Amino acid sequence: MMQIVRSAAHAVWALACLLMLSLASPAWAADAVVATKTAADAAIGKKCLNCHGPEDQPGIYTEWKNSPHAANNVDCYDCHKAKPGEPGAFEHKGALIHVVVTPKDCASCHQTEVAQQQRSHHAKAGNILASVDNLLGEVIGGPAAVNAGCKQCHGSTVEVDAKGKPTPQTWPNTGIGRKNVDGSLGSCSACHARHAFSSAQARTPETCGKCHMGPDHPQIEIYNESKHGILYNANLDKMNLNAKSWVAGVDYTAAPTCATCHMGATKDQKGTHDVGERISWTLRPAISSKINMIRLANGDEFDQPESAPLPKVGDAVKGSTVTEVLTWEQRRDKMKTVCATCHTSNTVDGHYKQFDDVVDLYNDKYAKPIAAVMKELEDKGYLTHQPMDAKIKWTWFEIWHHEGRRARHGASMNGPDYTWWHGIYEVSQHTYFKWVPELKEVVKAKDGNEKFADELLAKYFKPIAGHDWFFNGMGKEQIDKVRKGYEERYGAGSMK
Template sequence: MYIRIGQILLFTLGLVLSSQSFAERPAGKQGKDWGSEEGKECVECHMTESPGMYWEWNNSKHGQNGVDCLDCHKAEEGDVDGYEHHDQLISVIVTPKDCSTCHPREFKEVQRSHHASAGEILHSLDNLLGEVIGGPAAVNAGCRQCHGTTVKIDEKGKPTKDTWPNTGIGRINPDGSKGACSACHGRHEFSRAQARTPDTCGKCHVGPDHPQIEVYNESKHGIIYRANVDKMNLDSDKWVAGVDYSAAPTCATCHMSASGDQPKTHDVGERISWNLRSPISNKINLVRLDNGHQYDLPEGKPLPKVGDKPDHPKAKGGTVTEVLTWDERRAKMEGICYACHTSEYVDGHYKQLDDLVDLYNTKFAKPIAAVITDLKAMGKLTSAPFDEKIEWVWWEIWHHEGRRARHGASMSGPDYTWWHGIYEVAKHTYFEFIPELKKLVGEVEAQKLLDKHFRPIEGHDWFFNGLNPAQIEAVRKGYEERYGKGAMK
């Protein structure tokens, strides 16, 4: 009796859902005017088997425009990731190449972008830390969930459990395409609004070495966005800054979206003029090729010309089709800023950013890197990374604190620029790196290296000769004016 009642309830639920299922479908006949006829069976099954998935799809732009399950998941004979499922050959993985059927421009831009190459971290120091010093399981559940991984397929045509699920932005797919559209446009709604929120980027751009979401949240942009999110018009089709919204930008505004004469793009690095990730920052030019690849070239390196076949590992035999200099890339970003700011304001921001990066480079990164180079030449460091403490200290200075300082300045986050940034760079330089240097080579040799690389830089004068008495007196005077005579001991 109870079983029969349950069956009746399930049947009734199915009828209700079925009546709702196609109530909002586009006009016309399925299989002729929209969607595939076979896809109707998928929809009807998933209404009861996985209703959450169904409703996300049903209410999405895809669902409301007649794109059904098979339009995205149908596989072809010979596909390595294709398998039989209820008399249909399907694939679990929907790749950027699959999405390119309807979104060819976005596919092309993504494939050449920094995002798409994020999965190529196998030979990086970050990966060495994870795989060896941490452990493969940590890399699988951690690093690769943002960077992506090579998805492997088992003998049944399904992705292996150690490589799936994975929505890493640089995922390497069985069809050779790179990336995962669902990293930003979550399944199965694939919402533009969701992809435009800072929290979407904050899944990966977070933490000690790349805290962009934290920097954004403390910036004036982030504060205003949170207060005015209901005015952001996030689901707009064109979403032009200064036209469709004006309260504040999000990550997508600056790096991807349209404004003024700047068209939208899925090439997230196109408007970046500084490399703020490496030990020493460089302004970067961009070289694009006819084979779909592109690469950054630091300022000062000879630039190829359109039509050249550059001898560069990332060129992969391609012919140059476009060269964007660092100042042209900056002009693209400035074009976004001008939607809400005057040229004087934008120029001032970039002046402050450039000065901060120059300070980091000149005062800290270059002399420390030079000391490390000399230590290797002296035979004081092995060729293996991370087997001496001084290498760990330098790693964290540039990879953590230095990045925080530089990104803080680039995104108007003062706390990350100073307290989480340059303050910690300085503290660890003077009170970790230099003491470790003295332990490694002795006081005499350490002093020679410091005299060679640090002493000529004016900013280190206080370290060698003590704080300037006039500076101390100015601080004392101000302190006593605020707290009373004798307050500063």
Template sequence: MKTIKNDSWLGNFLRISFSVILILLIGSSTMVLLDGGLVLVPEAGEANAARPDGTHGKDWGNPDGEECVQCHRKHTPGLYQEWNQSMHGQRGVNCLDCHKADGKDKDGFRHKGQLISIIVTPKDCARCHTTEFQEMDGSHHSKAGDILASFDNLLGEVVGGPEAVNAGCKQCHGSTIEIGEDGKPLPTTWPNTGIGRINPDGSRGSCTACHGRHRFSKAQARTPDTCGKCHVGPDHPQIEVYNESKHGIIYHAKTTEMNLESDKWEAGVDYSAAPTCATCHMSAGGGEKPTHNVGERISWTLRPPISVKNNLVKLQDGSEFDVPEGQPLPKVGDKAKESEVVEVLTWKERRLKMQNVCTACHTDSVILGHYNQFDKVVDLYNDKFAKPIAAIMSDLQKAGTISPAPFDEKIEWIWWEIWHHEGRRARHGASMSGPDYTWWHGMYEVAKHTYFEFIPELKKVAGEKEANALLEKYFKPIPGHAWYFEGMNPAQIDAVRKGFESRYGKDSLK
């Protein structure tokens, strides 16, 4: 804590005078008297928050932590500055409140006479932030580490290499933290702030994935760039889609009007310029309360080869799971997965939660129109491309034409990228109003790679006769593929020609 000691009345007078001058210059801080000293407190947002639960000096504000503060102030001044300017620092929550370990902790070790842990887990944070922990603990974010048992990880570990996975995949999804005999995390799994990190105390997640240590800023967690660390790239380009959308364009133009430090931060009340990722998926607005469960307002799943609408089932033990539309749905009070169902949200109720947030700034015609366009793109992708290709791949495996092992044949790589890259981009583009990602980076590439990579490879693998039989069975009944079997409709081509010639002159389209 940045404390001005009461050495003498003259010393205090000079220090306070200097601080007043500094405050007049920077216009963002004030001085308050705490425990016989003076502390520099930021006024915006940070100073308005309530203290943690419990007793000062017992549950938080550990007196022994003052020694930690003074040492780090000297040896790691940047870390100290970040902590001191944080809400924790200005409210007296110090190093030991977060880093103090229990004798049973496998990641505890002696440091300067104190038993501490380098890793601060969500379970540690839950001592003060109980609601946030409970909401996060059952969410999709906390399960991000499950990628370690998926085809994505197999592709990384085997085809790429473990070193790339450690420094790549696991930095977003989270690693399983391993602890050495000295109680410190091994360098092969640390540092790591992956959102689904599996911690030594059994908890899942990392609060610092969004609230970077040691500032733990609310404002940082509300910016799209924070989400963009992981939601970026060829298979999940949410940050790129957001930046090209009208929402993203306005946000970047009006960032100073976003009131990001506000404690309440309710859409339409505390700000109105534009939403960020947090606005739609987590924050308050349109009568919806804030939540750290990022999947609660999502009605489609856009990750798998074929999208489905998902109902959400929450259990007594804090976990939750999705039930695809059309499958049997348990009721409140039923037993499920060794626990009891406490809440069921249908996909329609999940969608309504998101739409309620939209009403903070939009009318029903805009909201319903957006969802109509979004749904139709997902249906187009599903019905025209994903379902027939998935059926063909299944038939090839059943016939023994291709092996059941993944990634050992070219046609599997082509299908992987159609759904895992281009297909996801198209669906996410439509979901977040990104036109270029819906079409050129999305459906255009889905179509191009289907017709001119997947089908030619299918003919090589299965032979011309068998390939044509599969295409007749799964592709030809779909009206959207008629052009492939019958050629372009002359009327369609003529309409394009007339439009082109009206702009560039007769016979300009050769």
């Protein structure tokens, strides 16, 4: 959430954090800053504009001048002011400031929004850099690609030099899970970019699409394919994006955006900056599971698979105490409340039935049996326990991390092409005609024959009805049905 500046010369930038407006957008809250501003602080704020004003930096100045911050007497120094001994603090033109303004600074005005953001999936996005994704980037690609690629979405760990200024290796950074020098997580301007800090920008799907795009998480492409995206683009002038109050069904009805469903307010539900609160499946890992949410007294939260026993409020967990438990059903009900703004219960329940069926199909037919085979190959010495050191591991990675995710996300967001052609179709093709041949190659390389591979397929694949065609071929009835439809369209004898 914070687009980063390169130097202290961009001091006004920091105001971005302060517009962590809830998407239900109550009146903008500057009281905390304004009430505590001294005459000396106000004088320093005016001094900032001598260098960062309309003559020298008109882009920064004009955006700030037209923002709610300026309208509410919040200036550069209100956000960049530092205390002695703070990490990243340094003296600039007679004032102690810091360049890296963080959610902790934003919380002086936007306490509720920051508390929600700090516990959310967004704040933890930097943790992905310890995963196999980062291994691919750092080791196989190279650190420069990760720094300018992965970390610009997920966030880097910001470092400062001996003078208190952020290092060029870690700055600028727009990562939504950025690890800041004061221990806070995230960057507000990833969604509310400097220096206008527009709530309208944060409500547009394009803002989310800056990170949620591409082969492994194409949410923006799926959204644009969906009826929701089509309606949004056709009715942009009716979306009331700049409104202070932005309640679905009250302030706009033409279409939902990403923010509407995952963060926005309805007549019956407040907005939130906790973007995972309404998510009932995790669609990221190799095998999906429904997830319960456990909230803790220390302000953190975590997801727990449906299969794990639920703690109770008051239980000691992860060095803290459980304060709230949201089951996957409750999380789904929160999302259904948004859906109900425009849809009947039959439509909403039907969507979730179709969505669940696709995830179950992917899990049960492909992911679980392939994962079981891969485990046996490793446990019995056909593969090492090292990641990404065999062709079959790359194939499996792309089946779940690319095609499998696209299928699941496509079903979740009403994107039929991503559910099938970019999803389950490619999962099927790569399972049968890439992964299975590679399985046989791996076994033959060790044993000199394919016997163990055939045994694994018989054990894990053959009992699943959906794989019957692969072992026994399509039945005559299936082929005749296809032939009839094909020849009705293209003429007798057209299907050979």
